[in-house]
Amino acid sequence: MPLALQTYNELIAFGSPNETSFELVVRACNSVSVQDEDVSHLKKIFHDACEKGMLNKKVANELKRCLPNKKKREEIIGYSLDGDIQKSWQRNTEQ
Numbered sequence: 001m002p003l004a005l006q007t008y009n010e011l012i013a014f015g016s017p018n019e020t021s022f023e024l025v026v027r028a029c030n031s032v033s034v035q036d037e038d039v040s041h042l043k044k045i046f047h048d049a050c051e052k053g054m055l056n057k058k059v060a061n062e063l064k065r066c067l068p069n070k071k072k073r074e075e076i077i078g079y080s081l082d083g084d085i086q087k088s089w090q091r092n093t094e095q
Helices: 002-014 019-030 040-051 057-066 070-077
Strands: none
Touching: 002 019, 002 040, 019 040, 019 057, 040 057, 040 070, 057 070
16 A cells, blocks of 8 residues: 555646546555554545545545445544535546
8 A cells, every 4th residue: 555655645746636546546545454543544635636626426435435434434534425525526527
């Protein structure tokens, strides 16, 4: 996972990530076991995706798979991701 996060950080710093970028990095994080000390990056990825308007249903679903416990998900990223996604969070996606 460190390589995936390093690549993600470089993409954020020097590139133009799209919804697929966010989906794939969350999927990479999900492919390894998530432990409490390893989830801070998910909050950053979530907030980056929202800020860039790239949080579509696929990204939200990957986050939900990575953090299946709704209460824990709300605690970590601040939202349950149940229901409709805010329009501003998906404004730059192909939907």
